Amino acid sequence: MLPGKDFTVRADGLLEFAPGIIHPEPDIRRLADALPVLYAQNIAPSDRPLYYMYRGVCWAKDQPVFTQHDIRYDITVILPGTIEGEYIKTVGHFHPLKPHSAETYPEYYEVLEGEALYLLQKNNRSGDVEEIIAVEAKKGDKVYIPPSYGHVTINPGSSILVMANLVESNFSSLYAPFKDKKGAAYYYLQGQGEKGEFVRNPNYQNSVALKLMAAPSLPQPTPAVKGKSLYEAFLADPEAFKFLK
Numbered sequence: 001m002l003p004g005k006d007f008t009v010r011a012d013g014l015l016e017f018a019p020g021i022i023h024p025e026p027d028i029r030r031l032a033d034a035l036p037v038l039y040a041q042n043i044a045p046s047d048r049p050l051y052y053m054y055r056g057v058c059w060a061k062d063q064p065v066f067t068q069h070d071i072r073y074d075i076t077v078i079l080p081g082t083i084e085g086e087y088i089k090t091v092g093h094f095h096p097l098k099p100h101s102a103e104t105y106p107e108y109y110e111v112l113e114g115e116a117l118y119l120l121q122k123n124n125r126s127g128d129v130e131e132i133i134a135v136e137a138k139k140g141d142k143v144y145i146p147p148s149y150g151h152v153t154i155n156p157g158s159s160i161l162v163m164a165n166l167v168e169s170n171f172s173s174l175y176a177p178f179k180d181k182k183g184a185a186y187y188y189l190q191g192q193g194e195k196g197e198f199v200r201n202p203n204y205q206n207s208v209a210l211k212l213m214a215a216p217s218l219p220q221p222t223p224a225v226k227g228k229s230l231y232e233a234f235l236a237d238p239e240a241f242k243f244l245k
């Protein structure tokens with residue numbers, strides 16, 4: 001699934017899909033939904049859209065493969081801009097444990113357009129932060145969210161961010177850990193220069209240094225993605241993605 005080929009991105013961030021692609025109406029997260037995890041407090045709730053989530057996108061002919069393997073392909077569009085100086089980001093969530101396992105569900109992202117900052121955060125038992133990594137990703141980069149890590153995606157750029165993910169299709173995400181702390185352990189705010197700056201979230205009892213990494217330096221969980229988009233790679237070899245389940 002590629003912008004310009006399978007769908008076009010309108011100036012307002014909504015997508016127009018080619019005929020033959022199954023695409024639900026987008027779920028929209030608005031400013032009012034993000035209030036509990038923002039750096040700034042006392043912001044008035046509003047309907048301002050922040051991001052659009054198209055869940056379960058695929059070519060009609062490919063749907064049986066996704067259904068058979070309980071895998072979903074989503075496309076998320078995060079608008080550029082800031083809220084009181086904080087770059088627009090997803091609300092963020094953790095994933096539950098896989099059944100009969102001590103491991104939580106992972107997830108696999110790919111940047112289709114624009115740039116992204118993925119915050120990957122592991123918490124300790126008391127809900128404070130054990131590790132936090134910021135992954136800088138550009139068009140074509142793939143970012144694996146390993147088990148045990150919650151995740152937040154930030155649009156740090158001045159253009160629309162379009163990203164895709166492959167994820168197990170039946171579980172419900174866990175929002176409380178980030179909401180309870182008013183977000184991840186770091187916020188990304190407008191800085192003095194062109195780039196933003198990370199600011200520690202004081203609602204965590206402990207303080208952990210942020211690790212900054214570039215997406216291409218991260219290990220990939222399967223060689224099946226080499227030279228292919230996540231969509232193509234999954235369709236070519238769905239068994240190679242069974243680690244998602």
Ligand SMILES: O=P(O)(O)OC[C@H]1O[C@](O)(CO)[C@@H](O)[C@@H]1O
Pocket residue numbers: 029053054055074075076090091092093107165167173
């Ligand atoms: O649930 P949040 O934190 O708003 O984040 C949305 C993201 O998570 C997903 O639901 C997949 O985990 C995507 O559809 C979307 O990119």
